Amino acid sequence: MNEYYPNFAIIKEIKKETINTNTFVLKFTDQKIADKFSWKPGQFMMLSVLGVGESAISISSVENDNSINATIRNVGNVTNSIFSLKKGDSLGMRGPYGTGWPLEKIIGKDILIVAGGMGLAPLYGVINHVIRNRTEYGHLEIIYGARTPENMVFKDEFSKWKRIKNSTFFLTADEITRENPFECRTGLVTSCFPMMKTHHRNAIALLCGPEIMMRFAAKCLETIGFADKKIYLSLERRMKCGIGKCGHCQIGLKYVCKDGPVFNYDDIKPFIRPL
Template sequence: MLETTETVRSEYEPVQGRIAWIEQFTDQDKLYVISLPDDVELDHDPGQFVELFVPGVGEAPFSISSSPTKDGPLELCIRAVGNVTRALDSMEGGDPLGIRGPYGTGFDPEALAGDDLLFVAGGIGLAPLRSMINYALDRSGEFGDLTTLYGCKEPAEQLFPEELQRWDDSEEMAFYETVDQCPEDQTWEGREGVITELIPEAEFDPETTTALVCGPPVMYRFVIESLQEQGLADDHIYLSLERNMHCGRGLCGHCQINELYVCVDGPVFNYPEVRDKSEAEV
């Protein structure tokens, strides 16, 4: 027989949270604001994720959109594309659900301190980056210049529209946005084109800038190339990668990129950590 020390509680037992309110951004995307019991402190790093359990349906991983600099409820921006997320889509304020976490390696604000930060968010990739963007805005004294680039398919797919407007108006952060294209039945006065076109336009000093990138899988290679063309060194690039972080604990194997477990070693990686991993697709 073996003997080891007792741990406090099972890692597989969620705490019960409750949907405080829901904000609808697009046909598919909603912000779920979730209150946790008073005695539970999430205490997360920007870029970390939680496992969300919808009783009777299942569990899935979601990056935390709220910043640890803000007290208050947990915010998850979720697109309805799978079993769990479609079930969530039919839920209302007051409904209970389970939360485990936070898990993974997020952004390290201490390591980024003093850097100019360039956020590059494509589509739903804004959800995890928003945590760090708001962290940097709330503690802007700790960082250099802040710039956010955001691109989505069309105007109707914009996430956090009111917040985007505030960022656009803000003196604290430069903000550039684009849509891939604007269908005729929508109006858009901004620019059209893919997100990589914003990179040469944004003003940043490659020597002092760190880029934080999150978007759909197809986006990474192009964004990284474009950042390199602007003179950014590889280790000045951080990527938040999405995989099926099913257990969140480095065991179930579904999120593996070569030998890396995204749920433990990531989801945030310094680019050189994954540059040569073919399964990272970056």
């Protein structure tokens, strides 16, 4: 398959997450391509609308028939065009690209997931992977924050995640203006750190969200004993080609689309803006 060439995919279903965020269930129209599709949580696809452009979108999950769930926030020309499509329409899709979360390195370890806003989408696959392979991992701790509870994605999953064996689950929002349906705290994700059960000695931290959130979260984790090598984060940059050719997503000597988007904090720390 030509890595530069998008193939057509059909929209099988559209699930509303928030007022401006939907999860699109997509499947390649070519069954051979669909059958061969494989991915790792943390990778992304390039989605395109003819005559408009392409956009890099994280894969949130992949179903048994290799349908791809892409959770998209309507924030620009390409995503606005995707939102104008309906069930049964087609769009262009190529990938997956990038490096995923280090699932092989966290076997036998406790896992701390810190996500903000749309940053939960690239981590959704990790949570599902841990659920399916629960005996291979230690304690799972999820801290998820958003601007308001209404801005949270995957709300239908919260009750299930609260019942995961050997786990803790915190929800927090910058502000709560309506009735609180999720037992959600008020504050930043770092406000949950004093209550978390995860100890740095045998844990790996996975971070994804706005860059300022990740910088503060990583700094806080350092102060409580997490080594930089035990922290992973997923960066978002304006990716154009997805394969490290155009240079739009270059950060230092690395390309986010090819060397990332998941990086070890120890490798990427010098290239992100300091606090």
